[in-house]
Amino acid sequence: MSRAFAITAEAIAVETERVGGDLEKFDVGNVIRLDELEPAEVGPNDVKLKILAISAEHNVDHAALADTVNIAELRGGKIFPGNSALGEVVAVGNRVTRFVPGDIVVTHCNGEPDGFGYPLRIWAYDQPDSIGWYGEEAVVGDWQIIPAPLDCGLNLWEIAALPLRAPTAYHLWRRALGIYRLKVPREKQATLNVLGFGGGVSELFLMLAKSEGHRAFFCSGSADRRSHLEGMGIEGIDQKQFNRFAERDDVKAFSKHVKKATGGTGAHIVCDMLRGPVFPAGVAVASRMGVNVSAGWQLDKKIGYDSASLSVRQITLDHTHFETIEGCHAATELYGRVFKPTIHEEIYAFEDLPRAMAEMHANIQTGIPIVRVAKDLPDSVKSLVP
Numbered sequence: 001m002s003r004a005f006a007i008t009a010e011a012i013a014v015e016t017e018r019v020g021g022d023l024e025k026f027d028v029g030n031v032i033r034l035d036e037l038e039p040a041e042v043g044p045n046d047v048k049l050k051i052l053a054i055s056a057e058h059n060v061d062h063a064a065l066a067d068t069v070n071i072a073e074l075r076g077g078k079i080f081p082g083n084s085a086l087g088e089v090v091a092v093g094n095r096v097t098r099f100v101p102g103d104i105v106v107t108h109c110n111g112e113p114d115g116f117g118y119p120l121r122i123w124a125y126d127q128p129d130s131i132g133w134y135g136e137e138a139v140v141g142d143w144q145i146i147p148a149p150l151d152c153g154l155n156l157w158e159i160a161a162l163p164l165r166a167p168t169a170y171h172l173w174r175r176a177l178g179i180y181r182l183k184v185p186r187e188k189q190a191t192l193n194v195l196g197f198g199g200g201v202s203e204l205f206l207m208l209a210k211s212e213g214h215r216a217f218f219c220s221g222s223a224d225r226r227s228h229l230e231g232m233g234i235e236g237i238d239q240k241q242f243n244r245f246a247e248r249d250d251v252k253a254f255s256k257h258v259k260k261a262t263g264g265t266g267a268h269i270v271c272d273m274l275r276g277p278v279f280p281a282g283v284a285v286a287s288r289m290g291v292n293v294s295a296g297w298q299l300d301k302k303i304g305y306d307s308a309s310l311s312v313r314q315i316t317l318d319h320t321h322f323e324t325i326e327g328c329h330a331a332t333e334l335y336g337r338v339f340k341p342t343i344h345e346e347i348y349a350f351e352d353l354p355r356a357m358a359e360m361h362a363n364i365q366t367g368i369p370i371v372r373v374a375k376d377l378p379d380s381v382k383s384l385v386p
């Protein structure tokens with residue numbers, strides 16, 4: 001048996017009862033509990049991993065809160081979450097040719113590609129029978145792992161921050177830019193104003209935009225995260241200065257600020273990820289021909305907009321989910337070269353994973369939260385521990 005974290009429908013019900021249904025008081029740390037499981041047999045095309053480190057991800061928060069759907073209940077009462085991990089290959093099936101024991105790899109969470117390569121389902125979320133990686137060991141198909149670029153210049157925790165967020169950002173960026181370029185070709189306008197709201201995915205999205213020569217703006221309530229991005233030439237905007245868009249006047253003031261900063265133009269591309277009050281703010285600052293792209297719904301899963309206004313301004317809303325497997329490989333090439341993630345100052349111990357999730361939920365971390373799962377690390381990565 002090996003240890004792994006689980007979310008049960010029962011634990012969700014107990015916590016919901018405790019807080020009287022008030023999600024503001026809900027403690028996700030009470031719901032994500034240490035459990036045990038028997039790792040699956042290693043089939044001919046499978047790889048067994050010793051998990052070294054994971055990043056805390058918001059879909060686990062959504063699973064524990066059951067605010068989008070009660071995925072634990074839908075999957076029979078229990079899930080083993082976690083779809084971003086860095087691991088060491090410890091055994092391979094007899095048909096595996098791409099990996100050998102000792103290889104260090106990252107996972108991707110495209111659980112079941114459709115005919116175009118996009119995920120129909122996400123691993124360890126809605127993919128039936130999928131076991132997540134917030135555990136000590138895992139058995140996965142060899143198609144589900146990618147060699148970790150250990151020489152990319154990032155340290156081990158920075159590499160562990162990227163397996164889910166980097167492909168998401170990569171996909172959002174190539175979609176948003178492709179849509180914008182369909183409307184406005186490069187010969188008419190080379191440099192774009194690109195704006196993202198707080199969060200690890202948006203940060204990586206803006207790093208891509210900046211690396212390709214565009215002006216990038218990061219609108220976040222976190223001074224630490226803004227400062228990290230400002231060090232990379234990405235201009236910070238304090239979201240709290242605009243009261244997190246609680247009122248229409250806050251949105252108006254934000255729009256005025258962005259218009260002034262962009263010489264009256266606005267943002268050609270906006271990465272939202274949060275929806276809720278952030279959505280109208282993102283639409284308000286969009287330039288003509290603008291593209292608003294999102295793969296998240298952290299604050300609300302519904303949006304409303306004035307179709308006439310968006311038509312007249314030629315604004316496109318695009319909804320994405322997650323990358324193709326090829327896209328995940330391409331995104332991994334950019335670790336360190338483009339993606340230099342912010343990392344929360346504490347590296348959590350495995351047993352503290354519920355606290356890491358609760359602190360992520362409370363939005364009090366200074367960067368992407370990383371949990372060290374393995375106490376003993378292989379020699380190949382020891383020099384990457386800061």
Ligand SMILES: NC(=O)c1ccc[n+]([C@@H]2O[C@H](COP(=O)([O-])OP(=O)(O)OC[C@H]3O[C@@H](n4cnc5c(N)ncnc54)[C@H](OP(=O)(O)O)[C@@H]3O)[C@@H](O)[C@H]2O)c1
Nearest residue numbers: 058059168198199200201220221222295296297298321322
């Ligand atoms: N489709 C996919 O494949 C995919 C992949 C990754 C993430 N997602 C989803 O995208 C969303 C963001 O994920 P992430 O990984 O980028 O998040 P993250 O790194 O955990 O950051 C979350 C951000 O939310 C912001 N926030 C928290 N409360 C807020 C509020 N009341 N108003 C405005 N901003 C608030 C914070 O920004 P400040 O800096 O402003 O405080 C924080 O940095 C989540 O819902 C996640 O599930 C989807």
